[in-house]
Amino acid sequence: MSDRVQNRRSGFSISKVLMYAALFIVAVIQLFPLYWMFSFSLKDNSEIFGGNPIGLPGKWLWSNYSNALLQGNVGRYFVNSVIVTAATIILTTIIAVMASYALTRMVFKLRKPLNSFFILGLTVPLHSALLPIFVMLRNLKMVNSYWALIAPYTAFAIPMALLIFSGFMGSIPREMEEAACIDGCSIYKIFFTIILPLMKPAIATVTIFTFLQAWNELMYAVVFISDAKYKTLTVGIQSLAGQYTTEWGPIGAGLMVATIPTLIIYSIMSKKVQDSLVVGAVKG
Amino acid sequence: MVDKVLGNKKAIVFFLFPALVVFIGLIIIPIIMSTYYSLQEWSGFGEGTFIGLQNYKGLLSDPIFVKAAVNSLILAIASVFIQLPISLLLALTLAKGVKFEKSLVTIYFVPVIISTVVIGQLWMKIYNPEYGILNILLKAIGLESFASEWLGDPKRALAATFIPIIWQYIGYHMLLMYAGIKSISTDIFEAAVIDGSSWWNTSMKITIPMLKPVLNVSVIFAVTGALKVFDLVYVLTGGGPAHASEVIGTYMVSTIFKGNQYGYGSAMAVFVILECFALSILVGLLFREKEEAK
Numbered sequence: 001m002s003d004r005v006q007n008r009r010s011g012f013s014i015s016k017v018l019m020y021a022a023l024f025i026v027a028v029i030q031l032f033p034l035y036w037m038f039s040f041s042l043k044d045n046s047e048i049f050g051g052n053p054i055g056l057p058g059k060w061l062w063s064n065y066s067n068a069l070l071q072g073n074v075g076r077y078f079v080n081s082v083i084v085t086a087a088t089i090i091l092t093t094i095i096a097v098m099a100s101y102a103l104t105r106m107v108f109k110l111r112k113p114l115n116s117f118f119i120l121g122l123t124v125p126l127h128s129a130l131l132p133i134f135v136m137l138r139n140l141k142m143v144n145s146y147w148a149l150i151a152p153y154t155a156f157a158i159p160m161a162l163l164i165f166s167g168f169m170g171s172i173p174r175e176m177e178e179a180a181c182i183d184g185c186s187i188y189k190i191f192f193t194i195i196l197p198l199m200k201p202a203i204a205t206v207t208i209f210t211f212l213q214a215w216n217e218l219m220y221a222v223v224f225i226s227d228a229k230y231k232t233l234t235v236g237i238q239s240l241a242g243q244y245t246t247e248w249g250p251i252g253a254g255l256m257v258a259t260i261p262t263l264i265i266y267s268i269m270s271k272k273v274q275d276s277l278v279v280g281a282v283k284g
Numbered sequence: 285m286v287d288k289v290l291g292n293k294k295a296i297v298f299f300l301f302p303a304l305v306v307f308i309g310l311i312i313i314p315i316i317m318s319t320y321y322s323l324q325e326w327s328g329f330g331e332g333t334f335i336g337l338q339n340y341k342g343l344l345s346d347p348i349f350v351k352a353a354v355n356s357l358i359l360a361i362a363s364v365f366i367q368l369p370i371s372l373l374l375a376l377t378l379a380k381g382v383k384f385e386k387s388l389v390t391i392y393f394v395p396v397i398i399s400t401v402v403i404g405q406l407w408m409k410i411y412n413p414e415y416g417i418l419n420i421l422l423k424a425i426g427l428e429s430f431a432s433e434w435l436g437d438p439k440r441a442l443a444a445t446f447i448p449i450i451w452q453y454i455g456y457h458m459l460l461m462y463a464g465i466k467s468i469s470t471d472i473f474e475a476a477v478i479d480g481s482s483w484w485n486t487s488m489k490i491t492i493p494m495l496k497p498v499l500n501v502s503v504i505f506a507v508t509g510a511l512k513v514f515d516l517v518y519v520l521t522g523g524g525p526a527h528a529s530e531v532i533g534t535y536m537v538s539t540i541f542k543g544n545q546y547g548y549g550s551a552m553a554v555f556v557i558l559e560c561f562a563l564s565i566l567v568g569l570l571f572r573e574k575e576e577a578k
Binding site for chain 1: 291295296309311318321346374378382383390392394398402405407414420435451460465508512514533537540541549550554556
């Protein structure tokens with residue numbers, strides 16, 4: 001009997017060791033490429049291609065970063081990405097929070113069908129609108145502009161934002177509106193002074209969700225933007241890689257610059273970022 | 285009184301108008317336009333000619349398109365049968381409570397939030413035949429004969445392109461499943477432990493069956509994600525060499541913007557919409573049927 005317990009216990013600990021080893025290996029597989037990117041972003045070719053492909057840089061070559069930012073134009077691309085992403089987030093939030101108020105709280109006949117209509121948008125792949133939007137932009141002479149990206153990104157972010165907002169708004173007690181009504185509040189005042197402030201957590205979720213989409217999108221960015229003046233990081237990095245085919249240092253620096261903002265946001269609010277993406281999946 | 289305020293027609297229009305304009309103008313009308321273009325032979329300039337379903341017939345007899353569609357399906361299958369089991373195993377392990385549980389969840393999730401362009405460029409370097417860490421690693425452990433030109437070799441390009449795609453989203457599915465397991469009442473697990481059920485047994489008999497709704501979402505995401513894939517393939521190989529790693533997304537973009545076949549490319553776009561739609565329904569049905577069979 002005691003033997004068996006003993007056996008079980010030692011078997012248990014071996015499996016435990018194996019389990020931790022496996023978990024640790026997976027963690028390394030997930031993180032090592034990023035560490036490697038960081039390390040070669042600070043090296044010169046002779047180190048990358050010669051004696052030290054994996055270790056930390058012998059000499060920390062910050063000049064790779066200034067090369068990428070100035071000669072490689074990454075600074076400009078970064079600013080463009082910030083403009084496009086910020087505008088998309090702001091527009092998506094305003095438009096969706098307003099619409100979700102009408103769709104969850106207000107009373108009118110078309111409410112249900114309109115809700116399903118917007119939900120339809122969740123299943124539509126970006127592919128399906130690529131060419132028509134391109135033709136529209138071409139006719140309006142808006143290819144190569146910030147709006148060429150902001151407008152479609154906003155459109156495609158709205159259905160999900162609506163769902164997140166609607167889910168959240170549904171939990172606000174009706175008494176709030178009733179009390180405000182008795183005090184003689186107009187519908188606009190109710191929305192802006194009562195509902196909107198309560199939506200902060202949902203706005204954070206939508207912001208994260210929209211940020212990740214707009215910051216990382218490639219297909220539209222590649223097709224709609226060819227002028228370096230408007231290139232975002234995703235397209236810009238592609239041209240940087242073409243420009244520095246044999247010099248990995250500046251490319252690595254460019255990749256790091258594109259990644260650092262997401263890593264900062266993630267390290268500050270990893271729980272919130274994860275929750276946002278889970279909410280997205282559950283709703284979608 | 286509340287109803288009167290909440291039924292204010294002007295206000296309803298005010299709140300809904302921007303969303304409707306953007307949504308209809310940039311999603312609904314474009315889908316209709318795509319469908320319309322797909323029935324035409326059109327080079328993008330001047331007028332197109334209406335040719336009915338010719339483009340769709342063309343798709344089926346276009347070996348490159350068939351290859352691209354098959355590749356997307358291979359990715360879907362690989363995601364469901366390789367990626368999701370890994371994610372599930374990680375989620376089950378983490379959710380039973382291990383040291384550093386929260387940190388590990390956070391670490392596994394990191395690749396999800398990083399731009400696919402960055403991931404693509406990074407993996408190109410990993411695969412680099414001379415200086416990439418993959419070949420360096422293989423040499424270091426004496427498997428030099430396996431070292432290869434990964435992305436340039438038509439036989440390996442497809443697998444080499446799909447590995448980063450699968451790798452990137454393991455953490456995402458892990459998190460979905462982990463959150464799902466965490467939301468199952470702990471009483472159930474406690475009861476199982478008291479009954480002497482092992483972790484494996486509990487997982488197979490209780491956790492996974494209760495996780496079905498989440499697994500359903502994961503499978504749909506994995507499948508539709510595979511059909512829609514574009515970014516990583518575009519960055520890593522552009523669909524090459526010799527269309528070995530072509531997927532519908534990359535083939536559509538090159539057909540439209542390099543080949544100037546707007547109608548034909550639109551047929552591919554419509555194909556993807558329909559395919560995503562059909563497969564989501566199919567996956568949903570499969571899950572429901574299993575549930576009912578129980």
